[in-house]
Amino acid sequence: MRNAREYNFDGLVGPSHNYAGLSFGNVASFSNVRSASNPRLAALQGLTKMRDLAARGFAQAVMPPQARPNFRLLRSLGFSGTDADVLAQAWREAPVILSCAWSAAPMWTANAATVSPSADTRDGRVHFTAANLNNKLHRSEEHAQATRTLRAIFRNHDHFVVHDPLPSTPAFGDEGAANHTRFAANHGAAGVEFFVYGRVEFDPSAPFPKKYPARQTLEASQAVARLHGLDPARTVFAAQNPDVIDQGVFHNDVIAVGNGNVLFYHEEAFADEASTIDALRRSVAGVGADFVPVRVAGAMVPVADAVASYLFNSQLLTKTDGKMALLVPHECRENAAVSAYLAGLVASGGPIDELLEFDLRQSMRNGGGPACLRLRVALTDDQAASMHQGVIMTEALYAQLVGWVERHYRDRVEPKDLADPQLALECTAALEALEGILGLPGLYDLS
Numbered sequence: 001m002r003n004a005r006e007y008n009f010d011g012l013v014g015p016s017h018n019y020a021g022l023s024f025g026n027v028a029s030f031s032n033v034r035s036a037s038n039p040r041l042a043a044l045q046g047l048t049k050m051r052d053l054a055a056r057g058f059a060q061a062v063m064p065p066q067a068r069p070n071f072r073l074l075r076s077l078g079f080s081g082t083d084a085d086v087l088a089q090a091w092r093e094a095p096v097i098l099s100c101a102w103s104a105a106p107m108w109t110a111n112a113a114t115v116s117p118s119a120d121t122r123d124g125r126v127h128f129t130a131a132n133l134n135n136k137l138h139r140s141e142e143h144a145q146a147t148r149t150l151r152a153i154f155r156n157h158d159h160f161v162v163h164d165p166l167p168s169t170p171a172f173g174d175e176g177a178a179n180h181t182r183f184a185a186n187h188g189a190a191g192v193e194f195f196v197y198g199r200v201e202f203d204p205s206a207p208f209p210k211k212y213p214a215r216q217t218l219e220a221s222q223a224v225a226r227l228h229g230l231d232p233a234r235t236v237f238a239a240q241n242p243d244v245i246d247q248g249v250f251h252n253d254v255i256a257v258g259n260g261n262v263l264f265y266h267e268e269a270f271a272d273e274a275s276t277i278d279a280l281r282r283s284v285a286g287v288g289a290d291f292v293p294v295r296v297a298g299a300m301v302p303v304a305d306a307v308a309s310y311l312f313n314s315q316l317l318t319k320t321d322g323k324m325a326l327l328v329p330h331e332c333r334e335n336a337a338v339s340a341y342l343a344g345l346v347a348s349g350g351p352i353d354e355l356l357e358f359d360l361r362q363s364m365r366n367g368g369g370p371a372c373l374r375l376r377v378a379l380t381d382d383q384a385a386s387m388h389q390g391v392i393m394t395e396a397l398y399a400q401l402v403g404w405v406e407r408h409y410r411d412r413v414e415p416k417d418l419a420d421p422q423l424a425l426e427c428t429a430a431l432e433a434l435e436g437i438l439g440l441p442g443l444y445d446l447s
């Protein structure tokens with residue numbers, strides 16, 4: 001077993017962070033539609049989380065934002081002329097498409113890709129598959145930059161493979177690591193990969209939600225497992241409970257989070273709780289670990305409170321003493337049922353003995369909590385040394401990025417600003433400067 005650590009790659013919030021109400025099925029996104037956002041505060045809230053975790057000794061890195069607006073999308077849909085003309089025409093004729101081109105969503109890097117560490121893969125390399133995110137127009141082109149960014153950071157082919165996204169068709173709806181977690185005795189040991197899906201394309205008799213879309217299919221999860229060369233004996237697929245999707249659980253990471261040998265989950269998370277837990281217990285025993293389910297009953301925390309507080313969209317982090325800390329958003333303290341539950345949890349003598357709380361309100365208003373903001377990449381020391389080093393969070397990088405945000409970001413963006421060609425110019429200037437700070441020239445196609 002090699003020495004390995006889990007790097008959390010947090011999405012750096014982009015300079016045009018905004019609330020466009022684009023995600024049907026995501027309650028927060030829908031209810032904050034067209035309210036004013038504060039991109040500067042959003043980016044600083046995210047950077048504070050990254051800096052604090054790095055300072056506590058967790059391996060932390062930053063995933064750069066994507067270029068906005070997406071002029072390629074707008075031009076492909078027939079808007080034409082100068083950039084300013086394109087924005088003006090889209091604003092007049094199709095404001096929803098304009099908001100899609102400005103989408104803030106790439107900040108939630110849990111959806112950027114699915115990642116399998118080298119201890120799980122047949123060829124002993126770390127595998128990434130960029131998610132096609134094809135359920136929503138505003139997310140459906142993120143994979144292009146996500147692939148480019150991952151290939152820039154994980155360039156070394158001896159250690160890393162970055163696969164293209166799956167075919168962008170409903171059968172292969174893929175939302176990346178938001179529906180994937182991994183159990184292992186430690187980050188370097190062989191693990192069990194756990195895929196949760198909302199729908200089965202080729203089995204019409206399988207249950208599916210009635211009100212909101214299921215974004216992840218079983219077929220997509222199986223394809224990712226094949227591409228990554230996972231061992232079927234160490235891979236578990238489980239159906240999400242369609243009823244909770246209809247209550248706003250648009251990704252499984254809104255109702256469950258796993259780390260090490262622990263699965264922290266709501267009793268209503270899965271279509272068949274008993275068989276899912278049983279399959280995990282058996283598979284995890286096969287890799288020499290004792291599976292520990294931490295089950296939250298609906299009588300303690302109703303699904304509606306879990307969705308409102310994002311209790312399960314937390315980060316479960318292994319500390320040096322082997323215990324785990326749960327990193328939750330402030331909203332958990334503000335919810336009476338959740339806050340009472342958490343007080344009992346850390347006092348229970350179980351694996352989770354500490355709470356870390358962060359103000360991530362700007363992200364939460366679009367339905368993205370702490371877990372959405374990070375992509376987990378377990379790396380051996382050799383692999384970590386061979387990835388691009390400029391994205392690793394340090395005090396120095398933190399200070400540089402805070403200065404960069406203060407120079408380039410507005411503190412207010414409203415819907416009408418999306419028609420402002422000046423905002424587009426500001427975004428381009430910011431990303432040009434960021435390429436320099438991160439040491440990734442050519443990261444963006446800004447031509």
Ligand SMILES: NCCC[C@H](NC(=O)CCC(=O)O)C(=O)O
Pocket residue numbers: 018019020021022023026029030103104105108110111139178250251366367368369372
């Ligand atoms: N993992 C969290 C993802 C949140 C994301 N929200 C959004 O896209 C909202 C964007 C907006 O409404 O402006 C989503 O639903 O996929």
